[in-house]
Amino acid sequence: xxxxxxxxxxxxxxxxxxxxxxxxCGPAKPPVKAAGSGxxxxxxxxxxxxxxxxxxxxxxxxxxxxxVTFDNIGSVPKEAMGHNLVILKPGTNANGFAASxxxxxxxxxxxxxxxxxxxxxxxxxxxxxxxxxxxxxxDEPGDYPFVCSFPGHTPAGMxxxxxxx
Ligand SMILES: [Cu+2]
Numbered sequence: 001x002x003x004x005x006x007x008x009x010x011x012x013x014x015x016x017x018x019x020x021x022x023x024x025c026g027p028a029k030p031p032v033k034a035a036g037s038g039x040x041x042x043x044x045x046x047x048x049x050x051x052x053x054x055x056x057x058x059x060x061x062x063x064x065x066x067x068v069t070f071d072n073i074g075s076v077p078k079e080a081m082g083h084n085l086v087i088l089k090p091g092t093n094a095n096g097f098a099a100s101x102x103x104x105x106x107x108x109x110x111x112x113x114x115x116x117x118x119x120x121x122x123x124x125x126x127x128x129x130x131x132x133x134x135x136x137x138x139d140e141p142g143d144y145p146f147v148c149s150f151p152g153h154t155p156a157g158m159x160x161x162x163x164x165x
Contacts, residue, residue: 038059039059039061039165040059041061041064041065041066042066042068042069043055043058043067044068044070045058045070045085045160046073047073047158049074049076051081051083051152051157053085053148055160056161057160057161059163060162062138062139062164063138063139065134066137067133068120069132070083070130072128072129073127073128075127075128077126077127078129082124082126084108084109084121084122084148084149085122085146086109086110086121086147086148087118087145087146088118089119089144090140090142090143092114092145094145094159095155097111097147098151098153098154101114101149105124108122108123108124108149109124109149110149119138119144120133120135137164140164142164143161143163143164146160146161147159
């Protein structure tokens with residue numbers, strides 16, 4: 001029997017059937033999990049002309065392979081408003097790290113003497129550029145700050161936290 005025929009014959013059964021079709025199988029699905037509410041293996045993080053990351057928090061399970069797609073969604077030219085994403089070990093002084101990196105444009109604004117504080121990093125991206133950063137989440141649980149080390153951006157608030165659990 002066709003669906004329209006069923007509706008004509010039995011309004012109530014059709015209503016139940018339609019609600020079943022609309023929601024798929026079983027009870028309605030919970031909303032899509034918000035970033036930061038549970039471990040992810042892949043996430044897109046944007047950087048914009050207001051010097052902000054979004055989302056600013058995400059969670060990963062230790063020891064798993066993670067893909068962070070960093071997406072510069074701004075439009076200001078790279079020389080004035082480039083962005084990178086540098087994930088740091090817990091307890092790293094983010095502003096100090098960024099200040100030391102200012103003189104190292106060719107190294108994604110990462111000072112060689114502080115390289116051991118870095119878990120993973122992207123190059124500096126210009127507007128509408130994306131970069132896929134693949135790395136293994138650290139084995140040690142904790143809060144790993146991430147920053148944009150382009151000069152001025154960390155102190156302006158272009159920071160976030162990767163939680164390892
Ligand atoms: Cu930036």
